[in-house]
Amino acid sequence: MNAAETGNGPIRVGVIGGRGRMGSEVCRAVEAAPDLELAAVVDEGDSLSALVDAGTQVAVDFTHPGVVLDGIRFCVEQGIHAVVGTTGLDEQRLATIRGWLEPHPDRGVLIAPNFAIGAVLTMKFAEIAARYFESAEVIELHHPRKADAPSGTADHTARVIAAARRSAGLGAAPDATTQELAGARGASVDDVRVHSVRLAGLVAHQEVLFGTEGETLTLRHDSLDRKSFMPGVLLGVRKVSDLPGLTVGIEGLLEL
Ligand SMILES: NC(=O)c1ccc[n+]([C@@H]2O[C@H](COP(=O)([O-])OP(=O)(O)OC[C@H]3O[C@@H](n4cnc5c(N)ncnc54)[C@H](O)[C@@H]3O)[C@@H](O)[C@H]2O)c1
Numbered sequence: 001m002n003a004a005e006t007g008n009g010p011i012r013v014g015v016i017g018g019r020g021r022m023g024s025e026v027c028r029a030v031e032a033a034p035d036l037e038l039a040a041v042v043d044e045g046d047s048l049s050a051l052v053d054a055g056t057q058v059a060v061d062f063t064h065p066g067v068v069l070d071g072i073r074f075c076v077e078q079g080i081h082a083v084v085g086t087t088g089l090d091e092q093r094l095a096t097i098r099g100w101l102e103p104h105p106d107r108g109v110l111i112a113p114n115f116a117i118g119a120v121l122t123m124k125f126a127e128i129a130a131r132y133f134e135s136a137e138v139i140e141l142h143h144p145r146k147a148d149a150p151s152g153t154a155d156h157t158a159r160v161i162a163a164a165r166r167s168a169g170l171g172a173a174p175d176a177t178t179q180e181l182a183g184a185r186g187a188s189v190d191d192v193r194v195h196s197v198r199l200a201g202l203v204a205h206q207e208v209l210f211g212t213e214g215e216t217l218t219l220r221h222d223s224l225d226r227k228s229f230m231p232g233v234l235l236g237v238r239k240v241s242d243l244p245g246l247t248v249g250i251e252g253l254l255e256l
């Protein structure tokens, strides 16, 4: 059987970054699922060929923005479907992945900035709300060992809001700031301000603030434990072989 086919038995899953915070949680979740089998665990210093040697059908990647493309390319070339949670994959990098997939129409790569159902819903609600408010800003709050800022989720949320504002014909949000200490107004992602907090004790949290004359709306999501990401990751592992090509986000799998 081609590795890209998952067949009827348990799906053989390999985890890239399997000794990290997310990767080790994924290993536990896969081991606890009767329809999945943990075939390989790969981390820094290990060869990706261990995935092939172990007959991996679906690889899950939670590594680092600096190395994630290597794992995805390896999987596509070796006929292994990939479920990717690692952040830092901008439009240019997504285009590169689409290029790798072109000669391999049977392979699936699913990339999601956030696998937690509440975070996915927050982004959906933000998309709905965006057209009704003059102002929108995003605050993301994470543990201090996080490598990237802003978070992939905040970046995605800001872009979703910006697109909804554009299609509703909204211009720039009101802001009279002319004098600013560098960074005081956060980063501008597609003209939406994004603020990053790094605080010991946190896991992954986000607030989306909307405001207009006389009212505000705040959407808040909290991942209090990395277990919150596991149902989404396992859903991706089970579905990715039915999703040839590149899929971004799990909202389509949840039928939102
Ligand atoms: N999509 C989501 O729902 C979601 C949720 C949480 C975290 N993340 C993202 O997942 C990524 C990992 O987060 P984390 O908190 O688990 O980080 P972490 O630092 O705890 O884990 C990363 C692991 O990758 C390993 N690694 C580094 N280079 C490697 C290589 N070349 N080959 C194999 N393994 C390698 C590291 O040794 C480490 O064990 C980050 O980009 C983070 O933003 C996404």
Ligand SMILES: O=C(O)C1=N[C@H](C(=O)O)CCC1
Residues within 6 Å of the ligand: 087, 113, 114, 142, 146, 147, 150, 151, 152, 153, 154, 203, 204
């Ligand atoms: O802990 C992290 O790192 C997280 N990264 C993702 C992001 O950047 O949005 C998802 C939430 C947790």
